Amino acid sequence: MRTLLTALLLTSSALAAPLSITPPTQEVQPGALVILTASEAVNWTASAGTLGSTQGTRIVLEAPRTPGTVTVTVTDPKDATRRAFAVVTVTGPKASSTYRLPTFVAGLGFSAAIAPDGSTWVWGSNEAKVNPTLALKTSPLPVRVEGLPSMTGITTHHEDLTAIDTKKNAWNWGWGVPGPSVLASAADAHVDFGCALTVRSGDLYASGQQQPLVRGTADFDAYLSFDTPSSIVVAATDGQVHYGNDYACPALKPIPMPEPVQKVALIGRDEFIAISATGAGYRYVAVTGTVTPLAGFNDVIDVALQGDEGVVLKKDGRVYTFRIGNDVPTIPVAVAGASDIVAISISDTHALALRKDGTLFAAGRNQYGQLGNGSTADSGTFVPVTGLKVKLP
Structure with a gap:
């Protein structure tokens, strides 16, 4: 009798409908909530991520924050030999495929921008001769820099412009430079102060080196100096972060991050902020090698930092400010006066924000007229720069 019953049970099990999971495969973004349904009540396990429950016919999987493959397994609670599998592929947006050169910049008491026709304009303090043809020491309104060819973008390092x-061709002028001159050719971007960095065809090179520091540069920030350690942090197009600190042009090493990174900004020489492809913010400390998530840094698409002041641009098109207190960034707070923003810049005195229609806004201290609205009054909200449209990045 037992032999017959056992045979009947085995036959019944063999004839049972196979288990299945719907959908059997799918692609999702990091951190996404995934709904999976089984053909009957089962036990659930996952190779990664977090399951909302482990039993039943329907569960929710929170995908990992890093790209990869998650195998979800269901098992018949009465017969462990009956199983089914589903594969969830976690993908994430990578950083920009090429370095995006800024078209405006907030400098030390001055501002500069490229107009849609390629002309270069500056305003604010002219102590460093950021407008070599202008005799005035300050200008509260944008003034064109004469004698320059059509430009595609502009950056600053200390008190000069490139x-x-x-x-x-990379043109440089400003503090200690008698007038605009060509520093480098075949450049997408160039910074030169002790250690020269050049982006060519999307790859980052250091002066005198034939091999690139990083191939496929999406974003980088540098603290370059003649007499103190230089620091460089790079977000590569594959989402990896590379960092180095040395008295010469530092060799860079990859820094493991919780998820792919698209934007970076140095906090001094030994720390940096990284913005992931999903918009999360992280802080890296070189001394300890630790990476920690930042509160309030969510849905971020860009970050800029100067000294203890910083700004982030979020997916809602608004700009948020934060401070570095005890080496830790505070929760960003929205700045009123501008929306539909696509790019940002910050200096020790003020911040700039570009709206998608080419209107440039400024906020902060204005003792030199660096806000560009015709006055020298400070502004805690964004005010439009007068008489200038700016080329979109």
């Missing part, structure tokens, strides 16, 4: 023309 702009890239349409033929990819």
Whole structure:
């Protein structure tokens, strides 16, 4: 009798409908909530991520924060040999495929921007001769820099300006430079202060080196100096972060991050903020090698930092400010006066924000007219720069 009953049970099990999971495969973004349904009540396990429950016909899986493959397994609670599998592929947006050169910059008491026609404009303090042809020491309104070719973008380091023309020549002028001159050719971007960094065809090179520091540069920030350690942090197009600190042009090493990174900003020389492809913020401390998530840094698409002041641009098109207190960034707070923002810049005195229609806004201290609205009054909210449209990045 027992032999017959056992045979009947085995036959019944063999004839039972196979288990299945719907959908059997799918692609999701990091951290997404995934709904999976089984053909009957089962036990659930997952190789990664977090399951909302482990029993039943329907569960919710919270996908991991890093790209990869998650195998979800269901098992018949009465017969462990009956199983089914589903594969969830976690993908994430990577950083920009090429370095995006800024078209405006907040400098030390001054501002500069490239107009849609390629002309270069500056305003605010002119002590460093950021407008070599202008005799005035300050200008509260944008003034064109004469004698320059058509430019595609502009950056600053300390009190100078570097702009890239349409033929990819890097022009430099400002503090200690008698007038605009070409520093490098075939450049997407260039920074030179002790250690020269050049982006060519999307790859980052250091002066005198034939091999790139990083291939596929999405974003980078540098603290370059003649007499103190230089620091460089790079977000590569594959989402990896590379960092180095040395008295010369530092060799860079990859820094493990919880998820792919698209934007970076140095906090001094030994720390940096990284913005992931999902918009989360992280702080890296070189001394301890630790990475910690930042409160309030969510849905971020760009970050800029100068000294103890910082700004982030979020997916809602608004700009938020934060401070570095005890080496830790505070929760960002929204700045009123501008929306639909696509790019940001910050200096020790003020911040700039570009709206998607080409209107440039400024906020902060204004003792030199660096806000560009015709006055020298400070503003805690964004005010439009007068008489200038700016080229979109």
